[in-house]
Amino acid sequence: MVLRVWQESSVRCVITSKGGGSSMDMDPSNFHQTMLCPCEGCTYVCRSEHLVPHIFGAHPFSREVENIRRMQERRIVALQYQLKFEIHMMHYWHNFVQIAREKEETKNKEAAGRDDEQTSEQPGDKKTRDSPEQSVKSDVPEEKEDQEVKSESTAEERRPAHNNKVTYRKIIYQAIMESPEKRLRVGEITKWIENNYSFFVKKKSSWKSTVRHNLSCGCGHQFSRVAPPPASLSRDCIFFCLILLQRRRETASAMGSKEVNPDLSPEDSLVLIRRSLKSANMAPGTHFDGNIPHIFVTLGASGDLAKKKIYPTLWWLFRDNLLPSNTIFFGYARSKLSIEKLRANCDPWMKVKPDEKQRYEEFWKLNYYVDGTYDTRRDFEILNQEMEKHEKGPTANRLFYLALPPPVFNPVTVNIKNTCMCTKGWTRVIIEKPFGRDAESSKALSDHLASLFKEDQIYRIDHYLGKEMVQNLITLRFGNRIFNPTWNRDNIASVLISFKEPFGTQGRGGYFDEFGIIRDVMQNHLLQILCLVAMEKPASIHPDDIRYEKVKVLKCVDPLKLENCVLGQYVGDPEGEGDAKLGYLEDKTVPKDSVTPTYALSVMKIKNERWDGVPFILRCGKALNERKAEVRIQFKDVPGDIFHGKPKRNELVMRVQPGEAVYVKLMTKSPGMSFDMEETELDLSYHSRYHDVKMPDAYERLLLDVFCGMQMHFVSSDELSEAWRIFTPLLHQIEREKVRPIMYKYGSRGPKEADVMSSANDFKYYGSYKWVQPK
Numbered sequence: 001m002v003l004r005v006w007q008e009s010s011v012r013c014v015i016t017s018k019g020g021g022s023s024m025d026m027d028p029s030n031f032h033q034t035m036l037c038p039c040e041g042c043t044y045v046c047r048s049e050h051l052v053p054h055i056f057g058a059h060p061f062s063r064e065v066e067n068i069r070r071m072q073e074r075r076i077v078a079l080q081y082q083l084k085f086e087i088h089m090m091h092y093w094h095n096f097v098q099i100a101r102e103k104e105e106t107k108n109k110e111a112a113g114r115d116d117e118q119t120s121e122q123p124g125d126k127k128t129r130d131s132p133e134q135s136v137k138s139d140v141p142e143e144k145e146d147q148e149v150k151s152e153s154t155a156e157e158r159r160p161a162h163n164n165k166v167t168y169r170k171i172i173y174q175a176i177m178e179s180p181e182k183r184l185r186v187g188e189i190t191k192w193i194e195n196n197y198s199f200f201v202k203k204k205s206s207w208k209s210t211v212r213h214n215l216s217c218g219c220g221h222q223f224s225r226v227a228p229p230p231a232s233l234s235r236d237c238i239f240f241c242l243i244l245l246q247r248r249r250e251t252a253s254a255m256g257s258k259e260v261n262p263d264l265s266p267e268d269s270l271v272l273i274r275r276s277l278k279s280a281n282m283a284p285g286t287h288f289d290g291n292i293p294h295i296f297v298t299l300g301a302s303g304d305l306a307k308k309k310i311y312p313t314l315w316w317l318f319r320d321n322l323l324p325s326n327t328i329f330f331g332y333a334r335s336k337l338s339i340e341k342l343r344a345n346c347d348p349w350m351k352v353k354p355d356e357k358q359r360y361e362e363f364w365k366l367n368y369y370v371d372g373t374y375d376t377r378r379d380f381e382i383l384n385q386e387m388e389k390h391e392k393g394p395t396a397n398r399l400f401y402l403a404l405p406p407p408v409f410n411p412v413t414v415n416i417k418n419t420c421m422c423t424k425g426w427t428r429v430i431i432e433k434p435f436g437r438d439a440e441s442s443k444a445l446s447d448h449l450a451s452l453f454k455e456d457q458i459y460r461i462d463h464y465l466g467k468e469m470v471q472n473l474i475t476l477r478f479g480n481r482i483f484n485p486t487w488n489r490d491n492i493a494s495v496l497i498s499f500k501e502p503f504g505t506q507g508r509g510g511y512f513d514e515f516g517i518i519r520d521v522m523q524n525h526l527l528q529i530l531c532l533v534a535m536e537k538p539a540s541i542h543p544d545d546i547r548y549e550k551v552k553v554l555k556c557v558d559p560l561k562l563e564n565c566v567l568g569q570y571v572g573d574p575e576g577e578g579d580a581k582l583g584y585l586e587d588k589t590v591p592k593d594s595v596t597p598t599y600a601l602s603v604m605k606i607k608n609e610r611w612d613g614v615p616f617i618l619r620c621g622k623a624l625n626e627r628k629a630e631v632r633i634q635f636k637d638v639p640g641d642i643f644h645g646k647p648k649r650n651e652l653v654m655r656v657q658p659g660e661a662v663y664v665k666l667m668t669k670s671p672g673m674s675f676d677m678e679e680t681e682l683d684l685s686y687h688s689r690y691h692d693v694k695m696p697d698a699y700e701r702l703l704l705d706v707f708c709g710m711q712m713h714f715v716s717s718d719e720l721s722e723a724w725r726i727f728t729p730l731l732h733q734i735e736r737e738k739v740r741p742i743m744y745k746y747g748s749r750g751p752k753e754a755d756v757m758s759s760a761n762d763f764k765y766y767g768s769y770k771w772v773q774p775k
């Protein structure tokens with residue numbers, strides 16, 4: 001069947017079959033399904049009524065063109081890598097040749113001397129029998145890892161001919177380079193070493209561990225004695241490992257410390273992060289420019305977000321040695337601040353431990369500050385000049401973090417574009433919500449940014465996407481066999497996504513009142529979680545594929561209606577303590593007649609094959625009874641019940657905070673003689689399973705992602721516009737009609753009406769589940 005669009009108002013459907021064909025004209029307004037764009041090469045999926053505007057509007061095979069562009073960009077990155085690689089190779093070979101030459105000269109001299117003196121050659125004097133090349137190979141590695149080797153070797157073996165140093169890295173490299181395909185397995189490398197370095201034949205096999213250790217440092221590959229490596233090691237891979245190893249050593253020595261052995265580091269989790277960051281297996285499309293100078297610019301450096309979140313995050317990343325080694329930090333704001341003053345502002349939030357003082361000093365030495373206005377081009381030119389002073393080499397990258405109120409986004413981004421774009425590398429711009437107030441203002445902002453930067457230069461932060469358990473959703477769903485078959489409308493009764501905070505606006509009422517809880521939390525954090533719970537399996541873990549699937553989910557959600565929402569506003573609890581006594585309207589920064597909701601519950605339906613009819617209940621609130629963010633998948637009742645109504649529904653709970661956990665509530669036979677049943681759980685609590693693992697803060701992960709060029713955990717403009725499409729009519733109605741929220745007491749669970757609505761939407765609460773915390 002071929003669908004051809006031949007005029008705006010109708011679509012021609014041409015049906016061809018073996019015996020002939022027929023055609024008819026159809027009015028697209030009669031279609032009410034989700035459709036794939038019929039034009040050849042286009043993979044756009046949309047609701048039928050959006051199809052014609054798509055074809056006549058933004059269409060012209062944009063995705064295909066985008067794919068080609070992306071492929072070309074990847075190819076360029078690959079070529080850049082290859083070029084760097086070749087340069088380093090030349091460097092290595094140059095060293096080898098020089099060593100060999102020097103050895104030959106020394107040997108010739110020695111031989112000449114011996115001829116002169118007519119000394120008799122000792123049988124077994126290996127040194128004099130070796131060819132120059134063999135002589136190079138008889139040198140013994142002189143790296144730190146060699147200590148065991150050295151302790152057993154004789155002085156002559158360690159320094160056979162002269163003081164040339166041959167390291168394990170060089171030997172490994174040589175082995176790979178001499179192989180026909182420039183590709184070897186670990187076992188083949190050690191065999192090659194044995195064949196070519198007589199020294200090792202005599203040794204115990206401990207040196208093989210050192211070879212493995214050299215290979216496993218830094219690149220994410222683990223080579224154990226028992227498990228074979230996953231694939232042959234190519235020269236590129238080894239090269240990558242070796243360069244990273246070298247970098248780690250340089251950084252460690254720059255810190256004045258001995259080399260950090262990742263296997264022995266007390267902060268194993270940090271080692272893991274470093275490895276994954278620098279791993280050759282990073283998600284496609286990402287790359288860590290570890291050795292290139294970077295400048296991180298915080299615009300709005302004098303503000304609240306900067307001092308409470310951005311500078312602390314930069315310090316933690318720097319402290320943990322996670323940033324590219326040559327990163328420096330610029331602050332920019334209107335206030336005339338010295339670095340000392342900026343530092344004093346940030347100090348209370350930096351959490352510096354006593355033994356980190358020296359490192360902390362080093363961090364501030366890398367900081368610079370420029371004051372200027374946000375709308376004056378000249379001020380940004382000065383900022384640019386200051387940055388250029390630190391970018392003397394051939395390459396450099398720049399990151400701009402807009403820790404600024406929305407009204408200055410436009411002038412600031414224009415000034416960045418006109419004066420501060422990096423000419424020696426990439427420029428990336430990070431922006432914080434709110435991304436507009438509604439569909440229209442958000443589109444205006446998106447259009448403005450798109451006129452200045454490419455989408456892959458824009459990083460829209462939703463910090464919930466940096467949380468461990470939110471990131472884990474993709475792994476749990478698509479890395480396990482057991483969930484997917486039941487992850488659908490046949491098995492799941494409802495999904496509850498919650499965000500609860502036990503405090504009110506805490507003096508931020510001015511900001512909050514303009515936005516309200518729906519814009520503050522639901523339209524972004526909760527909706528992002530919904531997308532990750534509901535999306536189809538992406539074609540790959542490439543950020544574009546994931547973001548594409550998220551957009552598809554949102555396209556299947558209708559705009560929210562007020563009748564599917566419960567709105568609340570907290571009042572003070574006269575029996576409460578401190579802030580709890582104060583209601584929202586008693587916050588001095590909030591207008592006395594404000595109807596802004598501080599609590600909201602909304603029921604959404606995703607109209608696609610997987611989820612049709614399943615309520616997704618999103619609820620969020622301030623000044624509630626506890627701090628909690630979680631996803632609760634409630635399964636349907638067991639069909640054909642043989643236990644007379646006793647089984648309670650299964651629930652899969654993914655607790656985002658506090659205390660990350662995944663647990664499944666299920667029924668079990670009561671232990672013992674009885675054949676009764678009771679509720680219990682399969683429990684993966686992170687604090688007991690991974691109790692020493694340091695969980696990085698969401699901002700830490702996300703800022704690192706920007707360094708890596710990883711957009712998976714950032715919001716795309718398409719997601720944003722779909723999100724606003726869903727919420728804008730409701731928000732406008734609430735504002736237009738001044739819809740009165742239901743009052744709830746500070747410290748309570750929120751309005752009772754919310755429980756009524758969840759229960760009407762197939763979320764069952766039994767009140768019988770008792771959790772026994774394991775000892």
Ligand SMILES: NC(=O)C1=CN([C@@H]2O[C@H](COP(=O)(O)OP(=O)(O)OC[C@H]3O[C@@H](n4cnc5c(N)ncnc54)[C@H](OP(=O)(O)O)[C@@H]3O)[C@@H](O)[C@H]2O)C=CC1
Pocket residue numbers: 496498500628632653659661662663681683684685749755765766767768769770771
């Ligand atoms: N690994 C771990 O750390 C585990 C911890 N636990 C803990 O055990 C406790 C109980 O577990 P939980 O899964 O919450 O099970 P519950 O059955 O107690 O609660 C289930 C859900 O019902 C809601 N709810 C509570 N009261 C009512 C009500 N009166 N009407 C309607 N809905 C209600 C809760 O939301 P809300 O109150 O937010 O509205 C929650 O979403 C929790 O504190 C949990 O953290 C359990 C298992 C494992």
Ligand SMILES: O=C1O[C@H](COP(=O)(O)O)[C@@H](O)[C@H](O)[C@H]1O
Pocket residue numbers: 463501520521629
């Ligand atoms: O984005 C926001 O999130 C915070 C809650 O973040 P969390 O990481 O502490 O859960 C919320 O307090 C704030 O109102 C909102 O703007």
